[in-house]
Amino acid sequence: MTALTARLRALQSWQVTLAIALAALGFLVAAQLRSEGPRVRYTSQERSPLIETVVSLQRNQDALKSRILELNGQIRDLQGRGEGAAVLVRDLNDQLENARIAAGLVPLEGPGLVLQIADSTLPVPSGATGADYVISAQDLRTVVDALWQAGAEAIAINGERVTAVTAISDIGGTILVNYAYLTPPYQLTALGPKGLYDRLTAVPSFAELVRTRADAFGLQFGFAEPEKVVVPAYAGPVNLTAGRPGPPSQPPASGGP
């Protein structure tokens, strides 16, 4: 037995607990201090009615999305239990499950990468553009595209799944993903084969983003490669209202040559 383990054994359990609690405390104090970035902060007294409206609408949206996920789960369950013309129904259900997974309607887990991107904490020099020091929607789109190029198989940003119709947009400097208002820092969870981070750093557009945004303006990039990442399901309308699925209806053949 080494001297270290002997010493650890000699420690009282409350000392260990206290040490862990203090470490957590230190971490949270640091996190609290760090969250004072170049974006303007406010206290509750300064909140305008419009800001209150935004916050409460986003809260409503979160509740609506939870309800959609719940309903989707119940429908999936019921359809999966379908009896009747067994082979046909089972076959259709398998196809439905595949389609839902392909569409991003099912949460997935597997190997992958978590990237965190945060605003710069550098002071904005007078005469400089403040917007350069905060993450833009375009920055996020660049990272998402680079992740796809690196071989990512599914991506979510702060819990919003990136689907075929997902827009990542700037509204006056705030970022909407799937029309949900996201607060920084931004965590991109990407599911993909092992070694995703190494391949990401080899993608030219990602290397350029790090050079032009992180090196030049102090945007903060961090990453982790946990054993397993979870990419949540998309919670939103899955509608074709203008469009119709299936091949175009063929005009009747106009006779031979």
Place this chain on the structure above:
Amino acid sequence: MHRVSAQLALTAVALVLGFIVVLQIRAQSGAADLAGRSAQDLTVLVANLNTRNDQLRGEIAALEGELGDLRTAQDRGQTSVDQLREDLARIEGWAGLLPVTGPGVRVRIEGPIHAGAVDDVVNELRNAGAEAIAIDGIRDVPGVVVTGDPGALTVDGKAAAGVVEIEAVGDPGALGGTLTRAGGLVAQLAATEPGAAVDVASVDSLALPATTRTLRPPDAVPRL
């Protein structure tokens, strides 16, 4: 005596910890970065959130209807094969696994343009409610990326034609209007991409192909 003081210390630390956790969570969940925004920006944000929440309510109503139908059918010991097929076609069409036809817009970009600017156009179309998009005949699904230098772009790894064509199915008025409004993306591109001519046209019927990609992630398993 020793135990008591240890417990007191632990209690104090736990209290402070809890307090800071709450502070931290509040700072994260609140609109911490909204303060510097103009009333105009906030109004646009409110409008976006309102529109989305209405869409989500519509989706909830549709799903509740579907669930009710399913339960009724199951109570009678039936399974609606038609409903399963309809669901399957809707999800496959939406995901890009089936072709989609319908009205929309066609955006033609002639002349060299940056890959990022093409991505901006595609993102703006999604933001305006496009239901399905194809870039140079390649269905836009997760994983499809436009890369390369102006004049030598590739879409999903395939060399793009000299004229990049983006087709989007959706409400032509909403899609076209968003791009071409005063100060909209087309106007911005005229300044930032002077080498490229961007033309937006409404089309009565577009036919977008299905993707050739495998969309089921091979390394992932559904999380139950």
